[in-house]
Structures are given as structure tokens and as C-alpha cells.
Amino acid sequence: MGATSGDTRLVARGSHVLAGEYLVLDNERLQRSLFLDGATVEARWVSDKELVCLAPRVVDCRGNRVGVPGGVAVSQTAFGVRLDPHQARPLLAGAEAVLMDWRPFDGTSHWGIRSPSFCYVVPLPDGRILAEETCLAGRPALSQHELASRLHHRLRVHGIEPPGQHDADVERVHIPMLPRPGARHGFGAAGREVNPISGYSVFSSLARADEVADCLANGQPWSSRTSAWRTQALESLLQLSPEAVVDLFDAFGRLSPGSQQAVLDPGTPDGPLLRGLTQQWMLMSGRNRLVGATARGLFQRGRS
Numbered sequence: 001m002g003a004t005s006g007d008t009r010l011v012a013r014g015s016h017v018l019a020g021e022y023l024v025l026d027n028e029r030l031q032r033s034l035f036l037d038g039a040t041v042e043a044r045w046v047s048d049k050e051l052v053c054l055a056p057r058v059v060d061c062r063g064n065r066v067g068v069p070g071g072v073a074v075s076q077t078a079f080g081v082r083l084d085p086h087q088a089r090p091l092l093a094g095a096e097a098v099l100m101d102w103r104p105f106d107g108t109s110h111w112g113i114r115s116p117s118f119c120y121v122v123p124l125p126d127g128r129i130l131a132e133e134t135c136l137a138g139r140p141a142l143s144q145h146e147l148a149s150r151l152h153h154r155l156r157v158h159g160i161e162p163p164g165q166h167d168a169d170v171e172r173v174h175i176p177m178l179p180r181p182g183a184r185h186g187f188g189a190a191g192r193e194v195n196p197i198s199g200y201s202v203f204s205s206l207a208r209a210d211e212v213a214d215c216l217a218n219g220q221p222w223s224s225r226t227s228a229w230r231t232q233a234l235e236s237l238l239q240l241s242p243e244a245v246v247d248l249f250d251a252f253g254r255l256s257p258g259s260q261q262a263v264l265d266p267g268t269p270d271g272p273l274l275r276g277l278t279q280q281w282m283l284m285s286g287r288n289r290l291v292g293a294t295a296r297g298l299f300q301r302g303r304s
């Protein structure tokens with residue numbers, strides 16, 4: 001169904017092996033495997049206006065289209081290139097995949113006042129390796145130009161000559177981190193299945209798909225929500241200093257697998273989510289910085 005990595009690491013202050021396997025889905029294979037008997041498929045663009053008139057009940061799965069790159073909505077941005085496995089070896093340093101490498105792109109030991117970005121290095125279903133410089137969340141997020149320049153610098157530091165800018169080999173990413181206001185008919189990234197702290201939604205969308213389909217079939221409403229704690233955690237993250245962001249993810253790497261899952265899965269109820277976030281904070285070396293950032297975030301929210 002895709003490319004699986006058994007030894008996936010997160011690198012911040014130290015290198016942490018993450019439990020379980022990391023899977024990059026092969027979208028076409030996944031789509032081909034879906035059961036569509038009795039369905040009529042029309043592949044075309046659908047406007048907002050047309051969408052609501054299509055049928056008595058409509059599920060909008062058109063992704064999150066809030067904001068534009070460089071706009072004021074909180075977003076994740078990334079610039080990536082596809083490498084041959086032998087080229088990517090120095091970036092992987094023995095791992096099969098690196099979910100996040102928070103070390104500065106230029107080989108220095110600290111970010112200083114620069115907004116941090118991390119490198120994501122994963123095997124793809126076509127056998128190549130995606131290396132992507134990622135701004136986890138920003139308002140505004142780092143630009144494509146800045147991320148491309150950082151990635152090329154990082155590759156050179158590892159002795160890798162950056163590939164040419166052929167469009168097929170390049171990936172440019174812009175993910176809004178918060179749901180679209182009033183996303184009533186939405187599901188997946190168009191709804192509230194996205195985790196605002198990570199931009200991830202695949203696991204929660206797949207986990208909820210049958211439940212939502214059953215509701216539709218039985219004429220029942222379905223609902224999902226974004227936990228206010230996650231929205232607050234994103235706000236706090238935006239307030240952190242560059243070095244505190246690295247501390248925060250080093251602490252994530254040292255959480256138990258269960259707590260990591262609680263933080264990552266948007267479907268986690270508030271109780272276990274708060275336990276996971278608190279444990280992450282307790283493991284931070286500069287935990288007072290997160291308290292300050294959270295207080296500032298709450299204060300700014302109170303004023304707006």
C-alpha cells in the first residue's frame with residue numbers, strides 16, 4: 001500500500017527511535033483498492049457554490065483551502081526534492097526514515113534568532129527518498145524561497161549536490177493548520193480531522209471514515225471538533241523561541257509511544273491529550289519558556 005520504514009528517528013538535542021512503522025501511502029493504489037460498486041465517479045473541479053447544490057447531503061473532502069501562501073493564516077510550508085537512495089544516505093545516517101531533524105541546516109549547533117525548520121527524510125513508494133525542509137507552523141510560515149535555500153545548504157553540508165529544479169523532482173507544500181471557519185460539510189483536511197500541532201490528518205480521517213459513512217447512510221448528522229487544547233498548543237508553539245522549539249521536540253522524542261500517539265492523533269480525548277502534552281512539557285529542559293509562551297498566547301487570545 002506504500003513505503004514502510006521500520007527504523008524511524010526524530011533528531012533534536014539527541015536522536016530518538018520512534019516506535020512502530022512509518023507508512024507513506026501510495027495514493028493511487030489506495031484509491032484503486034476502495035470499494036466503489038454502485039457509485040458514479042465524475043472527476044472534475046467543483047466550486048463552493050455548486051458543492052452545496054449537488055445532493056441533499058454532501059461531504060466536502062476538497063482539502064483545507066484557507067488562506068494563501070505567505071498569508072496570515074497559520075500554515076505549514078515545505079520544500080522538498082526527491083533523491084536516489086544512495087544520495088540520501090548521509091541524511092538518513094543509518095535510519096530508514098527521519099520524521100524530523102531539527103539541527104540547523106548550515107551545520108551550526110544553534111538556531112540563534114532564525115526561525116527553525118526541520119528536515120523530513122522518508123522513502124517514497126517509487127523507491128526514491130523525499131528530503132523536505134519544513135516550517136512546522138508559522139504566521140506567516142517560511143517562504144518557499146527560504147526553505148529551498150536552506151534545503152540546498154543542508155544537502156551540501158552532507159556532501160549532496162542538490163538536484164536540478166525539474167518540477168517532477170520538487171515538492172512545494174502549503175498546509176493551513178486550522179480548520180476553515182464553518183467547515184460544516186467538511187471531512188478530512190476540509191473538516192476538523194487535522195491536528196493543528198502537526199498538520200497530520202490521515203490517520204484520524206481513515207479511522208473515522210466508516211463512522212461518517214454510516215451516519216450518512218442512516219440520515220444521521222456527524223460531527224467532529226478540534227480540541228481547544230490543540231489550538232492553544234499551536235498558539236503556544238508560535239510563541240516559543242527557536243531553541244525552545246527544539247527542546248519541545250526533543251521532549252516529544254522522549255515520550256512513551258502511548259503519549260506520542262496521544263499528542264499526534266487528533267481523535268485523542270482531552271484527558272489523555274492533556275496528560276501527553278503535560279508530560280512533554282515536564283521533559284523540556286526549558287519548561288519555564290513554554291509556560292511563558294502559553295501565558296502570552298492566552299493573554300493575546302483574551303485581548304482579540
Ligand SMILES: Cc1cc2nc3c(=O)[nH]c(=O)nc-3n(C[C@H](O)[C@H](O)[C@H](O)COP(=O)(O)OP(=O)(O)OC[C@H]3O[C@@H](n4cnc5c(N)ncnc54)[C@H](O)[C@@H]3O)c2cc1C
Binds near residue numbers: 044061062063194203
Ligand atoms: C510532505 C508531507 C508529509 C505529511 N506527513 C503526514 C503524516 O505523516 N501523517 C499525516 O496524517 N499527514 C501527513 N501529511 C498531511 C496529509 O498529507 C494531509 O493532511 C492529507 O493529505 C489531507 O487529506 P485530504 O484527503 O483530507 O485532503 P487533500 O489531500 O488536500 O485532498 C483534497 C483533494 O481534493 C481535490 N480538490 C481540491 N479542490 C477541489 C475542487 N474545487 N473540486 C474538486 N476537487 C478538488 C484536490 O485536488 C485533492 O485531490 C503530510 C503532508 C505532506 C505534504
